[in-house]
Amino acid sequence: MKNLRAFLILSLLLLFSCGKEIPEEDVFENPLDEEEVTYETPALTFYPVDISIDLGYSQTVDVFVLGVENLAGSYVRISYDKSKLSVLSFSVGDFFTDAAQAPVFIAENDAENGIVEINTSFLGSDSVSVSGTGSLASIVFQSMADGESSLNFDAACEFVDSDDNPIEIKGFGEGVVNAQ
Numbered sequence: 129m130k131n132l133r134a135f136l137i138l139s140l141l142l143l144f145s146c147g148k149e150i151p152e153e154d155v156f157e158n159p160l161d162e163e164e165v166t167y168e169t170p171a172l173t174f175y176p177v178d179i180s181i182d183l184g185y186s187q188t189v190d191v192f193v194l195g196v197e198n199l200a201g202s203y204v205r206i207s208y209d210k211s212k213l214s215v216l217s218f219s220v221g222d223f224f225t226d227a228a229q230a231p232v233f234i235a236e237n238d239a240e241n242g243i244v245e246i247n248t249s250f251l252g253s254d255s256v257s258v259s260g261t262g263s264l265a266s267i268v269f270q271s272m273a274d275g276e277s278s279l280n281f282d283a284a285c286e287f288v289d290s291d292d293n294p295i296e297i298k299g300f301g302e303g304v305v306n307a308q
Contacts, residue, residue: 167299169195174303201249210242221263271307279303
């Protein structure tokens with residue numbers, strides 16, 4: 129028994145020590161790391177940014193805001209390939225949940241045109257806002273056909289502060305869903 133345990137430990141050490149070295153350019157995989165993104169913040173992005181799923185299966189994609197200050201409301205418009213993807217459901221992300229009040233969350237899918245619209249905001253006269261990086265919403269997509277579908281933010285997206293002043297969105301990430 130003692131020899132078997134030693135053999136297993138040595139085998140595991142050998143297995144992990146002989147692993148393939150990761151090329152330097154492939155180390156970064158996190159689209160939420162503000163130090164590594166190729167666009168300015170505040171920004172919108174998807175997580176994960178590159179998804180591979182089996183045909184007919186579904187995958188959750190989070191819509192993230194990066195590096196925003198005093199966000200009290202957002203309008204996000206996303207386009208997708210309606211011939212390859214369908215939207216199954218939406219849910220509010222956790223970015224607004226740390227605030228003193230719950231946000232109003234309205235999400236709609238225009239399946240005929242491949243457009244998702246998400247409105248999230250605080251109501252009332254209180255100056256409620258949030259800052260930082262976090263998930264605005266989660267969208268569950270289902271693959272309907274083989275191939276690649278891009279997820280893109282529309283230029284109509286907007287952020288506002290608690291006084292309804294616009295907050296410039298300086299960067300937009302892209303997402304890709306590849307069904308096989």
